[in-house]
Amino acid sequence: MPDNLIQKKGESTWYVRMAVPPYAQDALGRKVLVQSLKTGLRREAMHLRLSILDAWKAQIKSIRDGVPMPADWQDNFLTRLHDIDQLVTKSQMDAMRGVEIDTSEPTDQELETFAKLGPEIISILTDIHRIREQQPRGDFRFMEDMGQFSKLLAKAKLTSGHNVTPEQDAEAYALIADPASHKARSPITTARLKTYREFRESRGGAPKHVDQQVGKMKRLSDFLKKEGLPLNFDTVDAWLKSLDRAPATLGQYLMAGTAFWKWAMKYDAVWREEYKDKVNPFIGHELPQDGGSEIAGQSREIYTRDDTLKLHQAALKNNDQPLADLITLGWYTGGRIEELCRLTKDSVITVDGIRCFDFPRSKSKASKRVVPIHPSLLSIVDRLSNDSTDSYLIPIKAVGPYGKRSHAISKAFSRLRIAAGFSKLHVFHSFRHTIVTELIRADVPDALAKELVGHETGSVTHDVYSKGASTKQKLAAISKLPTLTTDAT
Template sequence: MPKANNLELQGGTYHVRLDVPRDVRDSFGGRRILSQSLRTGVHKEALDRRLPILAAWKAQIKAAREGRALPESWKEDVSAAIDQVDQWTQQAKRARIGEDGTAMPTPDPEDLRKAMEDPKLVAVLTSLIERRRSEPMGMIKLEDDLAALGKQFIEHQISSSHRLSAQQSQELETLVKDPASYKARSPITRVRLASFRTYRLEHHVALKTVNQQESKLLNLSEHLQTTGTKLDFDSVSAWLQGMKLSSKTKQQYLLAGSQFWQWAMTHEPQWRQTFKGHVNPFEKHTLPTLKGKAKLDAKRKAFTVEEVGTLYKAAKEQNLGALPDLILLGGYTGARIEELCQLRKEHLITVDGVTMFDIVDSKTVAGIRQVPVHPNLTALVDRLSESSTDGYLVPTGSNNKYGIRSDALSKAFGRLKTTLGFDRTRVFHSIRATVITSLVRADVPDRLIKELVGHETGTVTFDVYSNGSSPKQKFDAIAKLPTIPTD
């Protein structure tokens, strides 16, 4: 029994002591008394110091009595435990009839000791063994009895050590009877996706890319949750097969999954533990590929110079805002649509007497470049510069959540080219192909073409060591582009 005021003087130092109620001793490692030195021999100080310690102990006792809240993975844990009991039972039955099987796991010594100290359990086991021993195939039936006891024990352990709602109690009972009824919770949780998002944004991955890949991962997570399947190669393969998408798009889904997997294996300890020894389930998938004529037919195609003129005139006739000017800018530079929409007045520079577009932001490093203003663009560029109200050469009311200014103009172009009879293989980017084709046919060197349109040459000599062609060389090349018919 603890002393008065839960204090006891030991060798001139006071200790605070508290009896542990019998019903919660297991939660305290079997201890009967909690004791802690107060490091003082002064009674008044000991009275004050004991209070927070006693309060903490009593809170722990209350929590032990009320039971802990179920962990997030409790259904998965119970299902796995019941499934393991069934596997052990089958192994034991095979051993009873002399079949070779997987060796049975060795019971935990502490669990075995506690079980043998329970007189009720010992009595039940003894009764079962005696009853089954006298029956035909009794020892086989005994294994089923032991399995039933094991499942009851699991259910009792969960219900006695945790705080369960009425619904959770019903779910626990159902799981114990039928573990297959549990549909595995997807490991691709919103919490993990939020951490993945933060990590990628901190590493300067574009917000649009982050959002698109997160959407793909949520799609996979929903598939795993709905089907109740685990995250493995087969479930990913089934997920892909269920989507009516092109192989190219499916490859983007696999890329999103693979990047998430690599991040989780590096930064998520629980993920590493769960998937230890597993291969990346997003790798080595074989997707259908187009070949021969089918591949050629699906490939994006260049417009002819005459078709670019047709697009310009139609955009002009339909009064589609800045779109006619944008088409001409694309047709005389080969620049990407967003590169053109990001051009500002200060990006019109003069280098060695040549007026150039200074493209300071692009999707690639090679895309950051300087492109001469074609002679046929001079008047247009002067007009756009003089009329600009916000500093941008191309006026547009579009500025979506990713800061993309070309969004509305790109959609307007899509509608325009469709009305003119062009199929999905022709897009604004096809004008870029028109320019490249024209430069090739004008005998402009391959290296110079790549400099103008923002492609790497693929050689260390030019990509690393060379400062590139001179402004005059670039101007002479651009000037070879044929005139786009606008009348």
């Protein structure tokens, strides 16, 4: 049965069948797994069986390897150790008051359960009963020994079925010996962050924004765990100082923290009870006026014509034609990198007899614009259109996170400019600064320059009432940009 398909006698329905390895039979409670595929067509059954077989194999693998320990297992284990200590103390107090203590031996069923947890547990249980026979009823030493046994039993139950690393095993024993040795755990747990993420996503949060918010809280959680600190104003202040970020970036971290705090106080009952008398630790911070990134607060540099030629030639030398073309598009349009990577053959339109780029809306209403193609760029646009295999003008091997087409080529540009000796203030977005500068120096009106690069003018008259410059006026303005000697490339 190499394809794992069977038909039962007298039935036309196909079933998928797989034998269970001996080591997984107890856990699954069967020796063979069988499930109906609810079809009599073999070809369809061959396809349907695959996902079921994959799920079975993954389940068996987890039984064989054991699942990883939960991220916050120490917290749960410490709670159990505390409960055991409380029970031991209660037993001792009851004994002092003459209350009868249950010292009956475990049942056969309990012994069988203990045996599944390993020979160590049976050995300890045997020692406990030997000690009990030598001690008078209600002896405190016996109670403490039983408490110790209960802790070891709790450890065995905790680790049973999990893939426990040597470090985790040693840490569990250390917690039994001295619970105080454990640093304070972060209240921003993995489970809590998962719930928070699901909440934000259910409210229509953009994936990238949700990832950023959750990521900031995870970094805070890691800091609290590493330093063994509680969550309060002082620890948030220490965390901010450890980040070494610009003031604006630190402000974003505080806003992320406040958003998480408000969610937890409203939707997390345990958090709400624990922090009911506490003030939001993310408010009231005085952020530094300088510091952070070495380029924080500094304006981006522009690329000169010679700079652009240098980058273009470097890209060609690296046999990276798409990057060279992207640089050319940046010089002649000032478009955002993601806008340029999303241009397709259909983005090239003709308005009033003039060929233009129809830029889709990206960051703002003004980003939706029609810009005439610079005369020196027309032949390159024709080549990109003819060579396109997926309608996009700039070919991309793989789309990045959040569907960004510019992800990989943006990193390639960063490597290129660094290798060419440009500063951190020179980025692809610098082309936008360059184009605005060149247009203004060519006496192009400010409102028209902003219209060409997709900026709002800030004028109600222009942004609300005006339909903007004519296509002919735009072409005359864009044609004033200096040409590159590589136009024929």
